[in-house]
Amino acid sequence: MTLSNAMQEYLAEAYRLAYYQDGDPYVSTSALADVLNVSAPAVTRMVQRLKQGGYLEHEPYKGIALTSEGEREALENIRRHRLVECFLVHVMRFGWDEVHDAADDLGSAISEMVVDRMDKMAGHPRRCPHGEPIPSKDGRMPRLKDHALNEAEPGQEYVISRVNTHDTDKLRYFAQLGLKPGTPFHLKDRAPFNGPIQLEVGSSTVVLGHELAGVLRICTDDEFALA
Numbered sequence: 001m002t003l004s005n006a007m008q009e010y011l012a013e014a015y016r017l018a019y020y021q022d023g024d025p026y027v028s029t030s031a032l033a034d035v036l037n038v039s040a041p042a043v044t045r046m047v048q049r050l051k052q053g054g055y056l057e058h059e060p061y062k063g064i065a066l067t068s069e070g071e072r073e074a075l076e077n078i079r080r081h082r083l084v085e086c087f088l089v090h091v092m093r094f095g096w097d098e099v100h101d102a103a104d105d106l107g108s109a110i111s112e113m114v115v116d117r118m119d120k121m122a123g124h125p126r127r128c129p130h131g132e133p134i135p136s137k138d139g140r141m142p143r144l145k146d147h148a149l150n151e152a153e154p155g156q157e158y159v160i161s162r163v164n165t166h167d168t169d170k171l172r173y174f175a176q177l178g179l180k181p182g183t184p185f186h187l188k189d190r191a192p193f194n195g196p197i198q199l200e201v202g203s204s205t206v207v208l209g210h211e212l213a214g215v216l217r218i219c220t221d222d223e224f225a226l227a
Helices: 005-019 029-036 040-052 068-091 100-107 112-121 168-177
Strands: 056-059 063-066 156-163 184-190 197-201 204-208 216-219
Touching: 005 029, 005 040, 005 063, 005 068, 029 040, 029 063, 040 056, 063 068, 068 100, 068 112, 156 168
Parallel strands: none
Antiparallel strands: 056 063, 156 184, 156 216, 184 197, 197 204
16 A cells, blocks of 8 residues: 555654653544644544555544554654754754644655665754654664643753744744753743743843743753653
């Protein structure tokens, strides 16, 4: 069975959703519909096709879970996408706010040999420009440990782990503030009742609203290196 670009995208998104669920392999079809911005009937049709191809299992009231073959395809897709993003940002000097859709388009058209060369030219990165972990060539996904900035304890040192958005305006704003994956900062204060959050980034003070701060995931310096 030859997988279409859409089928690969479904598998990749199902893997991404399950990855952040702390060991629960099942993903609801409604969550998949939301992240892909498609209708429930469209998800149902695609799930049936992928199930027939042996790429996933579907349990009523539990959702879908990838089979070993489905996980392999998902990891290949994720690796290709994130390495293309790295190449576009680190080698071709595109902005991190410009590359998500371009990586989708390019990733579906390039060979594994080209992906390997992009990996080498980008310096064999372990995270994409947005901080997401990059699977190894043999299909191992690094484990990620981070949490939302708006839930963190003040008075401690942290590092930006990743940004949980592809919104162009938000990415540009974070870049203006110097808040990119790998950036160390001191969490100075977090106001009560979902109030503003104050960071010290180098010699600058940055203030973020509670909702916007929730887009940023943070970790310790050791955790940023990935397990």
